[in-house]
Amino acid sequence: MTALPVLYSFRRCPYAMRARLALAVSCQACELREVVLKNKPQALLQASPKGTVPVLVLPDGQVLEQSLDIMLWALAQHDPDGWLSPIEGSLADMQALIAECDGPFKQALDRCKYPNRYPGADVSAARATAVAWLSVLDTRLATRPHLFGHRAALADMAIAPFVRQFAGIDATWWQAQPWLHLQAWLAHWQASELLESVMHKLPAWVDGTEGVLFPHPVATFAPSDSAGFHH
Numbered sequence: 001m002t003a004l005p006v007l008y009s010f011r012r013c014p015y016a017m018r019a020r021l022a023l024a025v026s027c028q029a030c031e032l033r034e035v036v037l038k039n040k041p042q043a044l045l046q047a048s049p050k051g052t053v054p055v056l057v058l059p060d061g062q063v064l065e066q067s068l069d070i071m072l073w074a075l076a077q078h079d080p081d082g083w084l085s086p087i088e089g090s091l092a093d094m095q096a097l098i099a100e101c102d103g104p105f106k107q108a109l110d111r112c113k114y115p116n117r118y119p120g121a122d123v124s125a126a127r128a129t130a131v132a133w134l135s136v137l138d139t140r141l142a143t144r145p146h147l148f149g150h151r152a153a154l155a156d157m158a159i160a161p162f163v164r165q166f167a168g169i170d171a172t173w174w175q176a177q178p179w180l181h182l183q184a185w186l187a188h189w190q191a192s193e194l195l196e197s198v199m200h201k202l203p204a205w206v207d208g209t210e211g212v213l214f215p216h217p218v219a220t221f222a223p224s225d226s227a228g229f230h231h
Helices: 014-025 042-047 067-077 091-113 123-141 154-167 171-176 180-190 193-197
Strands: 006-009 030-034 055-057 212-214
Touching: 006 014, 006 042, 014 067, 014 154, 014 193, 014 212, 042 055, 067 091, 067 154, 091 123, 091 154, 123 154, 123 180, 154 171, 154 180
Parallel strands: 006 030
Antiparallel strands: 006 055, 030 212
16 A cells, blocks of 8 residues: 555544545545544654644655645545535635634534533533524525535535534434424435445554555445435
8 A cells, every 4th residue: 555645534533534535435545544642653743743633645745734635635536426516606615614614613613512621611602603603504404405506515525524523412402403404414414325434443553554445445436326415
């Protein structure tokens, strides 16, 4: 696997999840190295001193340190389901919505999920911010099965891992919300073969050893089902 890109990932990290989704759907083979965040391998820190995942090291030595950059790189190689070409709107429109997710919503999500990390933070205000943005998504999904039309695109796959994380804070509370469209959208995504294929549990990678070939050979992405999820 010496000629393949190397992906440093952590299974449950939503940023790493979105990167794996794009690499999988684009059939971009790479060497996946599962990272334990409490014991980061030296090779990761040498490639990216900030020490966060995902990180993709290309064969020419270029390092992609942002999950969205990894998604865009993979889809530029091969985009069989048109994730970069939504039915409605443009790539720029999708990137703007993703920026809202990665900015205000992610800040609110972190304060709701990890209140002990943010002493003095107003958790109620953070939840209100998250609820307001999720309500906008639900309204958007009331008139279309996906965020930008009748098939999944970049925005769906970049945002869904973070909505999943928020929903997991309190599943009973999540189900009690009046977001029927958003709840259905998330449920379809969570049940998709594409998501299942990128969520295999792997042992922690150790410096000096070989990683795992990704996407996993058992995963197939036929045009009829590779969009990830359908209504």
